[in-house]
Amino acid sequence: MSGPNTDFDPVEVAALQPEEVESARDEALAAVAAARDLAELKQVRIDHTGDRSPLALANREIGALPPQARKDAGQRVGQARGAVSKALGERQAVLEAEHEERMLVEETVDVTLPTDRRRRGGRHPITLQSELIADIFVAMGWEIAEGPVVEAEWLNFDALNLGPDHPARTMQDTFWTEPAERHVVLRTQTSPVQARTMLTRTPPIYVACPGRVFRTDEYDATHSPMFHQVEGLVVDEGITMAHLKGSLDHLAAQLFGEGIDTRFRPSYFPFTEPSAEVDVRCFVCRGVDSDACRTCRGEGWIEWGGCGVVNPRVLVACGVDPERYAGFAFGMGIDRSFMFRHSLEDLRPLFEGDVRFSSAFGTEI
Amino acid sequence: MKAPKSWILDYVDVPEGTTTEELTARLTATGLKLEAIESAGADISGPLVVGRVLTRDPEPQKNGKTINWCTVDVGDANGTGEPQGIVCGAHNFEAGDLVVVVLPGGVLPGGFEISARKTYGHVSAGMICSARELGLGEDHDGIIVLPEGAGEPGQDVRGILGLDEEVIELEVNPDRAYGLSLRGIARDVALSVPGASGFRDPALRDTPPADDGGHPVRVEDPTGCPVFVARTVTGFDPAAPTPEFISQRITAGGMRPISLAVDVTNYVMLETGRPIHGYDADKVQGTVVVRRAAAGEKVTTLDGTVRTLAAEDLVVCDDSGPIGLGGVMGGESTEISESTTRVLVESAHWDAVSMFRTGRRHKITSEAGKRNERGADPTICEAAADRVVELLTTYGGATAEPGVTVVGTPPRPPTIRMALDLPARVSGLAVDADTVVRHLEANGCTVDVEGDTLTATPPPWRPDITDPHDLVEEVVRLVGYDTIPSVLPPAPGGRGLTRPQQLRRRIGRTLAGAGWVEVVDFPFVGQGDLDALGLSADDPRRSLLRLSNPLSTEAPAMTTTLLPALLRTAGRNVGLGTSSVAVFETATVTLPHTSEPAPILPVDRRPSDDELATLESALPAQPLHLGLVATGEAEPAGWWGAGRAVAWSDAVEAVRTVADALGLELEVRPASLAPWHPGRCAELRLGDVVVGHAGELHPQVCATFGLPPRSVAAEADLDVLIEHAVHLRPATVFSTYPAAKEDVAVVVDESVPAADVEAALRDGAPELLESIRLFDVYRSEQLGEGRKSLAFALRFRAPDRTLTEQETGAARDAAVALAAERCGAVQR
Numbered sequence A: 001m002s003g004p005n006t007d008f009d010p011v012e013v014a015a016l017q018p019e020e021v022e023s024a025r026d027e028a029l030a031a032v033a034a035a036r037d038l039a040e041l042k043q044v045r046i047d048h049t050g051d052r053s054p055l056a057l058a059n060r061e062i063g064a065l066p067p068q069a070r071k072d073a074g075q076r077v078g079q080a081r082g083a084v085s086k087a088l089g090e091r092q093a094v095l096e097a098e099h100e101e102r103m104l105v106e107e108t109v110d111v112t113l114p115t116d117r118r119r120r121g122g123r124h125p126i127t128l129q130s131e132l133i134a135d136i137f138v139a140m141g142w143e144i145a146e147g148p149v150v151e152a153e154w155l156n157f158d159a160l161n162l163g164p165d166h167p168a169r170t171m172q173d174t175f176w177t178e179p180a181e182r183h184v185v186l187r188t189q190t191s192p193v194q195a196r197t198m199l200t201r202t203p204p205i206y207v208a209c210p211g212r213v214f215r216t217d218e219y220d221a222t223h224s225p226m227f228h229q230v231e232g233l234v235v236d237e238g239i240t241m242a243h244l245k246g247s248l249d250h251l252a253a254q255l256f257g258e259g260i261d262t263r264f265r266p267s268y269f270p271f272t273e274p275s276a277e278v279d280v281r282c283f284v285c286r287g288v289d290s291d292a293c294r295t296c297r298g299e300g301w302i303e304w305g306g307c308g309v310v311n312p313r314v315l316v317a318c319g320v321d322p323e324r325y326a327g328f329a330f331g332m333g334i335d336r337s338f339m340f341r342h343s344l345e346d347l348r349p350l351f352e353g354d355v356r357f358s359s360a361f362g363t364e365i
Numbered sequence B: 001m002k003a004p005k006s007w008i009l010d011y012v013d014v015p016e017g018t019t020t021e022e023l024t025a026r027l028t029a030t031g032l033k034l035e036a037i038e039s040a041g042a043d044i045s046g047p048l049v050v051g052r053v054l055t056r057d058p059e060p061q062k063n064g065k066t067i068n069w070c071t072v073d074v075g076d077a078n079g080t081g082e083p084q085g086i087v088c089g090a091h092n093f094e095a096g097d098l099v100v101v102v103l104p105g106g107v108l109p110g111g112f113e114i115s116a117r118k119t120y121g122h123v124s125a126g127m128i129c130s131a132r133e134l135g136l137g138e139d140h141d142g143i144i145v146l147p148e149g150a151g152e153p154g155q156d157v158r159g160i161l162g163l164d165e166e167v168i169e170l171e172v173n174p175d176r177a178y179g180l181s182l183r184g185i186a187r188d189v190a191l192s193v194p195g196a197s198g199f200r201d202p203a204l205r206d207t208p209p210a211d212d213g214g215h216p217v218r219v220e221d222p223t224g225c226p227v228f229v230a231r232t233v234t235g236f237d238p239a240a241p242t243p244e245f246i247s248q249r250i251t252a253g254g255m256r257p258i259s260l261a262v263d264v265t266n267y268v269m270l271e272t273g274r275p276i277h278g279y280d281a282d283k284v285q286g287t288v289v290v291r292r293a294a295a296g297e298k299v300t301t302l303d304g305t306v307r308t309l310a311a312e313d314l315v316v317c318d319d320s321g322p323i324g325l326g327g328v329m330g331g332e333s334t335e336i337s338e339s340t341t342r343v344l345v346e347s348a349h350w351d352a353v354s355m356f357r358t359g360r361r362h363k364i365t366s367e368a369g370k371r372n373e374r375g376a377d378p379t380i381c382e383a384a385a386d387r388v389v390e391l392l393t394t395y396g397g398a399t400a401e402p403g404v405t406v407v408g409t410p411p412r413p414p415t416i417r418m419a420l421d422l423p424a425r426v427s428g429l430a431v432d433a434d435t436v437v438r439h440l441e442a443n444g445c446t447v448d449v450e451g452d453t454l455t456a457t458p459p460p461w462r463p464d465i466t467d468p469h470d471l472v473e474e475v476v477r478l479v480g481y482d483t484i485p486s487v488l489p490p491a492p493g494g495r496g497l498t499r500p501q502q503l504r505r506r507i508g509r510t511l512a513g514a515g516w517v518e519v520v521d522f523p524f525v526g527q528g529d530l531d532a533l534g535l536s537a538d539d540p541r542r543s544l545l546r547l548s549n550p551l552s553t554e555a556p557a558m559t560t561t562l563l564p565a566l567l568r569t570a571g572r573n574v575g576l577g578t579s580s581v582a583v584f585e586t587a588t589v590t591l592p593h594t595s596e597p598a599p600i601l602p603v604d605r606r607p608s609d610d611e612l613a614t615l616e617s618a619l620p621a622q623p624l625h626l627g628l629v630a631t632g633e634a635e636p637a638g639w640w641g642a643g644r645a646v647a648w649s650d651a652v653e654a655v656r657t658v659a660d661a662l663g664l665e666l667e668v669r670p671a672s673l674a675p676w677h678p679g680r681c682a683e684l685r686l687g688d689v690v691v692g693h694a695g696e697l698h699p700q701v702c703a704t705f706g707l708p709p710r711s712v713a714a715e716a717d718l719d720v721l722i723e724h725a726v727h728l729r730p731a732t733v734f735s736t737y738p739a740a741k742e743d744v745a746v747v748v749d750e751s752v753p754a755a756d757v758e759a760a761l762r763d764g765a766p767e768l769l770e771s772i773r774l775f776d777v778y779r780s781e782q783l784g785e786g787r788k789s790l791a792f793a794l795r796f797r798a799p800d801r802t803l804t805e806q807e808t809g810a811a812r813d814a815a816v817a818l819a820a821e822r823c824g825a826v827q828r
C-alpha cells in the first residue's frame, strides 16, 4: 500500500500489479453479489468504489507510473472498475425491484372497505320522467312550452271551448281561488299552456307542455290533488288525425320500446273534435297472451290519455285561422306513465318524499 | 249507465253467438266505452232454489228475539223431496209463501258458505234469503217473497231473480247523452255490431192526439220548457206490486225500486232516456204552470230539503205555488204516496243549460237531471208519457183519462253545412262522399248534398251535434278509429330547450351531484304551518292566496314558501330511520297581489292584447323557488375517522353551488329571519337583490318539525338566478409566471364579518392578487374578549413578469392597509 506521504517509487507500486487489481475486482464483485439489500449494497459501494477502496487507490497511483506503464495499468484498473460499477448497477436494479415489490406487498389494503364518504343525491323520478319525455319531443323538433299553475279561468276553460255551462266542467273538479269573482283557478290541465302558445305565436306550432295540474281529488293510491301531465299541440297546414296517431305512436315507441304503438277509441273532450282516448300497447306482454299480465291486467293495452283534432272554436278563440290551419292535441299523465313504466301501483310514494325512493333513481331514468 | 244485456236485445237483433265481449268491444270502438260487465249472480254458487213455506212456527228466545222454525218444500232440490227444516229470523212471510232458499253447499256473495248447522235447538239445513244476502240491493226489511206463480218449488231461482243477467256498464260521455238510454245503446249496437239488424225504437209508438181534455198546463217560459206533455191515469192501485222484470231492470240500472208508480217512470226513463215525473194528481191544485222562480221562493223537494229558489230556476207550480224544480227534482207536496190513485204524468223537455245551472246551484245530482242537462230527445215526450200510461194501466189497474195535454213544440235541430271532403281532411283517411253521406244517415242525420258541400240536420237525440267537426266524428267513428294511419308530421327545425329550461335541469343535476335528494310535494299551506316556522304576524310570507274549496282546512291556501313541506318531509324521513337527510325541491310559490279580477273574455275572436294583459295582471306572481333542508351528518363517520355533522354552512354552500353552476357569485351577509337561528342566518345577495336565505334553523322550528337541533335550511328565488345566469363567458388566459404566496393574519372585532375583511384585502391589491382564501379563524385570551384572528392565504401573480419580493410585499401591505381602514384589522 502506498499513500501520498510515503516515498514514491513508481516501479514498486504493488497495488497496480495485475494480480492485485484482479483480486480487488473479484473481492468487489463477490461483495456486490453478496449484498442482500440496498443498505448492504450501499456499504459495498463505499467499500469497493469509495475513495479509500483498493481500486480507487490503484487508480490514483496510475499517474505515478512511467508513461509506458501507464497505459497498461490504466486499462487494467479501468476495466476492473468498470466491471465493479456495472455489477453494482445491476445489483442495484435487482435489489430496487425486490424492494419495491416487497413494499407494494406491505402496502396492501382491504379494498373492500366501504368508500361512501359522500352523501348520494338523486333527482325526483317525475322530474326525470318529464325531462325524458321533453327530450323525445325536442328530438322530434318540437319545443317545450310552459305556463303558470295558478291560471285565469278563461284560459283554463272558456278559451278551450269549456263555457261556463259546459257539462264537461263538472267532469273536472277544479280548485277555485278566493274570491271566486276573480276568476282564477289552479289549472286542471296543462291545456291553458296550449291556449297561451296559440295566442302568442303564429303557426307552425309544435309544442309539448309538461307540468303540474290540480284536481279536487282526495289523496289515495290512484288519486292525487296534484299530478303531472304532458300535453302536445301541433297547429300547421294540412294536419290530420293521422299525424296525431303518428306522433303518439312515436312517443310510445320512444318511451316504452320499439314496436309499442297506440290505439284510438272515440271519446269526448271539449277542446278537440273529433276526440279519442289513447291506449298504449302493453310493453310487457305486447298484447300477446295478455291474460296473466299484471301490467295491463290482461287487457293487452293500457289507458294512456286523451287526444283529438283541435276544435275550430278553440282556434278561433286563440286567434288561429281555422280555414287555413288545423291542429291536433293530446295529453297524458306523467305520473301514470311513470307508474306503469316502472311497475309502481300506488302513486303516493311519488309525493311523500322518502329519500330512499328518489335516491334509487339517481339522476337519469 | 248500466244496461242489462237482455234489455238491449229487446230492441235489436245480433247474430247468433255474438258474445257480450264482442258486443261491448264494438260499442267501445264507436264511443260507448265498456266499464264493466257484471252479473249479479256471479259470486253465488250451489243450489239456490224456489221454496214454498209449509209451516212457520215462531219460537221466542231467551235473548228476546223470536225465530221462526220453518219447513219448506224445495221439491227434489235437496235430493230427498222431503221438506227442509230451516230457522229464519225474518217475519215478513207466511206459510204458503214462495221464498228463495239456499241449500247446504251453496255459497253466497262474500264467500258465505251455507251448511246444515245446529242453532236455537234445531238443525237448520239452509237459509231463506233476503235481497241483500244475494247482493241484490241494500233492502233488508226481510226475506224475498216471490209473487205467486213465479216458479215451482225446487226450481233454480237465478233466472227468476235476474241473477243470470249480464249487466253492461258503459261510460257515457257528455256528447253521447243518448247512451243514457236503452234506446240509444240499442241503436249503437245496430250501427256498430257486424250483422246486427232490426233496431226497434221503443219510442216509436202511436200516441193519442193532443186535445183540450187533459190536465190544464200553462208554460210561461217556452225557452226553458219547450215541450210539456201531461197525461193522467185514474183508479190506480197504489198497492200493486212492481213486476219482477221492472224491478230487476231498474235495480240493474242502479236505481232502487220504490213503488209501481215511481218504478215505471224510472223504467221508461232508462228505456227512452226521457225523464218523467209523476204527481199525485189529487194533490195538484188547479192549472200546472211552468215559469222561472221568483228569487227567494221556496219549495220542498222529494229529498225533504227546503230549497230557496233563484230567479233562474225553472219551477213547476200549481195554485199553491212551486211544486217542483222542473226537470231536476219533484216536490214533496205532490209526491206519489201509498194512497195515490190518480197519477199525473209529466213528460217535459227542458233547457239543458237551465238544468245544469239549477242542478249545480242546488247541488242536486239526479238521474233525471243528468239526462236533462245533457239534452234528451225532445220529440218523444208524448211517446214516453204514453208508455208510462201503458205500464200504469197494465200493471197498476189504472185507466187512462182521455185527455192529452201537449204544450209547445220541440226545438228545431240546427242545419250544418260541411264540405264533403272535411272528414277526409280531418281524419287523414280516404273517406269518399258516399261513405260520408251513408254514415251520417246511419247516425240519424238528414243529409242533402249540393256540389262539394252537404247540409246535415242531426237527429233529435243528438243535441250535441252543432258543428261540422261534430259530423266528422260521427263519420269517422263508423269508418273506424282503428283505420286511421300513423304518419309522423315533419316538424320545422326546433330551437331545443329554452335557456331557463336548460338551466333548471343544470340546477337539479348540480344539487343531486352535491348529495341532495329531490322531492315533490303539494303546494298547499295554512297559517298553522307558518306559525310553525315562527313567522312574525306581518311577515309577507303570510299573505296567502286562499282556495275556495281546499281539501283540508289545515292547508287552505297556496304556499309562499317551500320550507314547511320540506321540513315535514325531512322529519318524516328521520322518523323512518334515515337520520341523515338532505332534501331539496324546486317549485313555484304563489305571491298574491291586489289587482282587478281576471275578465272572462269573448271566445268568438282572439282577445286583444290589452284584454290578455288584463288577464295576465290578475294572476299572482309565481316565482320558481329552490328550497332545501338537511339534518344529520353531512359526511358520515367511518373507518376513515369521524364524520361531520351538517352545519349552517352546508345550506349556504348549496345555494352558492347552484349560483356557481349558473356562473354567478353570491354575496353573503348576516341576517335575521324566521325560520332560521337569528345568529346563524345568511342573506344571499346578487348585487342589490336578495335572492334567498340560508343557515341553521331556529331550535324551536327543529323541535316543531321533529328534527334534531342544528338542522339547516335554505330558500332562494331561482327565477332571479336564472335570469342573471352568465351565458357567454369569455375565455381567460392565465399567467404562467410564478406565483408568490403570502399568508396574512389580521385581528378584527368579533362583529366584523369575514367576508368584509376578505373583500377589503381583495380590493386593496386589485392588480396583483390572484386569489385569496380564508384558512383559519382563531380566538384566544391573548387576542382579548370579542376579538378574532382571521388567517388568509394570498396568492399574487403578474401577467407579464415574475414578481419581486418588493412588489409582493407592497401589494400585501396595501391589502392589509385597506383591511385596517375598512374593518379596523390589525396585522398580527
Ligand SMILES: [Zn+2]
Binding pocket: A282, A283, A284, A285, A286, A287, A290, A293, A294, A295, A296, A297, A298, A299, A300, A301
Ligand atoms: Zn300486458
